[in-house]
């Protein structure tokens with residue numbers, strides 16, 4: 082972003098949120114950086130940064146670039162998940178450099194699986210997993226390179242994490258496969274969705290996951306982030322959906 086557009090953006094924030102918000106920005110930013118560094122060091126991993134698929138040789142118009150979920154946001158969201166973790170499989174759709182796979186593996190899940198489109202990201206995720214694995218409670222942790230639309234959901238999978246990994250038809254097909262699995266093996270499932278712009282529309286539409294399966298929805302804001310719910314109700318927030326197809 083150039084200086085002119087940066088100043089324009091700051092002026093818009095000032096108009097919308099007032100000067101107090103600008104003053105709070107530095108402490109919020111610092112707190113976010115400190116927390117991120119703490120977890121990266123604690124696990125001995127490197128999962129920060131934004132990476133574009135094009136630069137990694139993958140061209141998929143529905144794919145969203147790699148950017149990691151915030152650690153504290155994820156752990157806060159998981160507190161609302163009422164699944165029996167020791168009998169549950171956790172899936173991270175679009176697992177990137179493995180941050181959420183690693184965080185989930187520190188919880189007592191039976192199995193943790195990351196699904197990632199780009200093999201280069203998975204190669205680096207495996208290095209991260211190898212560095213962090215001594216801190217895992219879950220002992221069955223893997224990442225698979227495939228397009229999420231081609232992956233069949235196993236019957237034991239019951240916690241599904243997304244951080245807007247893909248849009249449009251790819252999201253629709255992936256959620257349809259999830260619904261197929263829930264129909265074939267009726268069970269309770271939890272969708273833990275970070276910033277669910279298109280997902281919330283899909284769920285309201287009642288087409289793929291029937292409303293009658295949707296039992297509860299809660300949301301949590303990412304810690305140390307501005308409340309942007311007025312302009313973007315799904316931004317900087319985790320939404321947790323409890324689904325029951327029984």
Ligand SMILES: C[S@@+](CC[C@H](N)C(=O)[O-])C[C@H]1O[C@@H](n2cnc3c(N)ncnc32)[C@H](O)[C@@H]1O
Nearest residue numbers: 144147148149150175177197198228229244246
């Ligand atoms: C926003 S990042 C999320 C990373 C991680 N889940 C997290 O929350 O920290 C989205 C990831 O989804 C991956 N992705 C995009 N399209 C995909 C697809 N069709 N199948 C599997 N992964 C995909 C991207 O390569 C990227 O690594």
